[in-house]
Amino acid sequence: MPSVPKRASKRVHSDPSTPELLLDYAPARQAARPRSLADEQGGLKLSIGPQAVPARSSHPSRDHSVERDLPPPPLAPLAPPLPLPALADELASFREFGQATRKLVTTFPGADGQPREVPTFVNEFWTARQRQASSLQEISYRACFKPQLPRFFIERLTQPGEVVYDPFMGRGTTVLEAALLGRVPCGCDINPLSVVLTRPRLQPPSLAAVAQRLGQIDFASSNEFPGELLVFFHADTLRAIASLKQYLLARRAAKSLDDVDDWICLLALNRLTGHSSGFFSVYTLPPNQAVSVKSQRKINADRNQTPPPRDVRAIILKKTRILLRDCDPATLRVLANVAPKAVLLTEPAAHTPELPARSVSLVVTSPPFLNVVDYATDNWLRCWFLGLDAKSVKLTVPRKLDAWQAAMTEVFRELHRVLKPGGYIAFEVGEVHAGKTKLEEAVLPCGVAVGLEPELVLINDQEFTKTANCWGVDNMAKGTNTNRIVLFRRPKDARQD
Numbered sequence: 001m002p003s004v005p006k007r008a009s010k011r012v013h014s015d016p017s018t019p020e021l022l023l024d025y026a027p028a029r030q031a032a033r034p035r036s037l038a039d040e041q042g043g044l045k046l047s048i049g050p051q052a053v054p055a056r057s058s059h060p061s062r063d064h065s066v067e068r069d070l071p072p073p074p075l076a077p078l079a080p081p082l083p084l085p086a087l088a089d090e091l092a093s094f095r096e097f098g099q100a101t102r103k104l105v106t107t108f109p110g111a112d113g114q115p116r117e118v119p120t121f122v123n124e125f126w127t128a129r130q131r132q133a134s135s136l137q138e139i140s141y142r143a144c145f146k147p148q149l150p151r152f153f154i155e156r157l158t159q160p161g162e163v164v165y166d167p168f169m170g171r172g173t174t175v176l177e178a179a180l181l182g183r184v185p186c187g188c189d190i191n192p193l194s195v196v197l198t199r200p201r202l203q204p205p206s207l208a209a210v211a212q213r214l215g216q217i218d219f220a221s222s223n224e225f226p227g228e229l230l231v232f233f234h235a236d237t238l239r240a241i242a243s244l245k246q247y248l249l250a251r252r253a254a255k256s257l258d259d260v261d262d263w264i265c266l267l268a269l270n271r272l273t274g275h276s277s278g279f280f281s282v283y284t285l286p287p288n289q290a291v292s293v294k295s296q297r298k299i300n301a302d303r304n305q306t307p308p309p310r311d312v313r314a315i316i317l318k319k320t321r322i323l324l325r326d327c328d329p330a331t332l333r334v335l336a337n338v339a340p341k342a343v344l345l346t347e348p349a350a351h352t353p354e355l356p357a358r359s360v361s362l363v364v365t366s367p368p369f370l371n372v373v374d375y376a377t378d379n380w381l382r383c384w385f386l387g388l389d390a391k392s393v394k395l396t397v398p399r400k401l402d403a404w405q406a407a408m409t410e411v412f413r414e415l416h417r418v419l420k421p422g423g424y425i426a427f428e429v430g431e432v433h434a435g436k437t438k439l440e441e442a443v444l445p446c447g448v449a450v451g452l453e454p455e456l457v458l459i460n461d462q463e464f465t466k467t468a469n470c471w472g473v474d475n476m477a478k479g480t481n482t483n484r485i486v487l488f489r490r491p492k493d494a495r496q497d
């Protein structure tokens with residue numbers, strides 16, 4: 001494994017400041033505002049009259065009261081980049097949560113057919129006992145990882161101002177964590193919901209701006225009333241939701257959606273259906289797994305429930321307060337520095353021509369696995385709210401290992417292109433087939449096939465003490481609460497793009 005120079009101080013890496021000196025990434029098409037669903041769905045039509053709401057303005061929506069007297073964000077360059085840490089050494093001696101690291105070896109077939117070995121480190125590298133992640137991360141999404149995972153790699157393998165990318169960004173965990181750490185966030189997902197969920201949290205509006213806008217929206221104006229949704233919502237609530245949908249679509253069609261609208265859209269999506277009075281719906285599954293009308297009818301009958309009226313405005317405001325809890329002035333300054341440089345794409349991870357070659361310092365990602373995810377079934381209600389056709393979204397969900405490997409190889413080819421020489425990919429693969437299929441072994445040849453160098457495998461086991469005895473190269477079956485991350489590096493002397 002190529003050695004990595006020692007890092008001078010871990011503390012400096014945690015400092016979320018943004019040296020302009022290091023920002024060498026500014027795709028012309030995207031500089032002012034990350035591309036979003038709002039831009040892509042400009043053709044959606046719904047005619048209602050002009051709204052008494054301001055169009056996108058410079059920043060008044062972000063006039064967080066706490067922020068008012070602050071000096072402008074620092075523009076002066078900070079110190080030059082520090083050398084990166086010897087990550088393998090750090091992992092080997094890691095004892096932050098009381099356990100010693102177990103050192104194993106992961107074996108995979110090399111290009112010449114001979115077995116190749118990669119050092120593998122098992123420990124509780126991040127844990128629920130750590131300080132909670134930022135409140136801004138509190139958005140649900142199917143198969144998301146904890147913010148501590150990307151943070152672990154971002155802090156150790158990048159400097160503030162460098163580009164961190166997630167080609168399967170989901171709810172945007174990596175992208176937001178990168179921004180919170182003063183890195184330039186970059187993400188892609190084939191699911192159009194992904195940008196809707198991610199972008200507003202990169203530069204959140206103030207509570208006052210959200211409250212003001214909610215006060216300006218007419219929640220009784222809808223000329224759409226989909227009666228079949230009355231199994232989820234009280235009639236008054238449904239009218240309010242449909243009115244909000246209509247308002248957002250009209251603003252989108254007029255190209256006048258602003259940051260506050262985007263935030264309200266995100267919050268409405270997040271609060272649409274759920275299992276408590278904090279959601280618009282009567283009791284149902286969590287918001288990332290909408291059930292069908294038929295199933296909801298059964299849930300209502302079984303629980304002897306009818307949808308109660310809910311105050312859509314109040315619910316959006318309450319969740320806004322929760323999400324903004326950790327948005328102190330320093331955090332907002334860091335986000336304001338990097339968010340305008342963010343690039344968020346809705347397209348296949350294997351084809352991202354918008355991203356310049358050799359521009360990304362670190363990829364932290366988790367691909368779709370071998371399980372069956374029916375996008376349209378999970379997302380039909382959220383897509384209805386956004387005016388999208390859920391069936392038009394085609395996720396990569398190969399069920400056979402070789403098809404999955406072929407798909408991942410194409411993604412690695414693209415990641416190799418966008419990575420800077422010397423840049424890293426932390427590729428998290430989950431447990432599938434109850435641990436019988438070791439995706440970390442399956443993914444290693446995919447990266448190697450496109451010229452990436454496998455550095456190490458990191459296994460985070462949050463129940464390490466309980467499962468310690470089962471750890472071994474051939475026995476991963478019981479490690480259910482684990483993340484397995486394969487770390488690749490683009491060699492410094494990489495071939496031409």
Ligand SMILES: C[S@@+](CC[C@H](N)C(=O)[O-])C[C@H]1O[C@@H](n2cnc3c(N)ncnc32)[C@H](O)[C@@H]1O
Binds near residue numbers: 146174194349
């Ligand atoms: C395991 S989830 C990632 C979750 C993410 N790490 C988070 O914390 O939210 C995998 C993601 O891959 C996306 N996806 C599936 N096929 C894709 C493709 N071909 N290109 C880009 N994204 C894809 C899915 O929409 C899903 O959001």
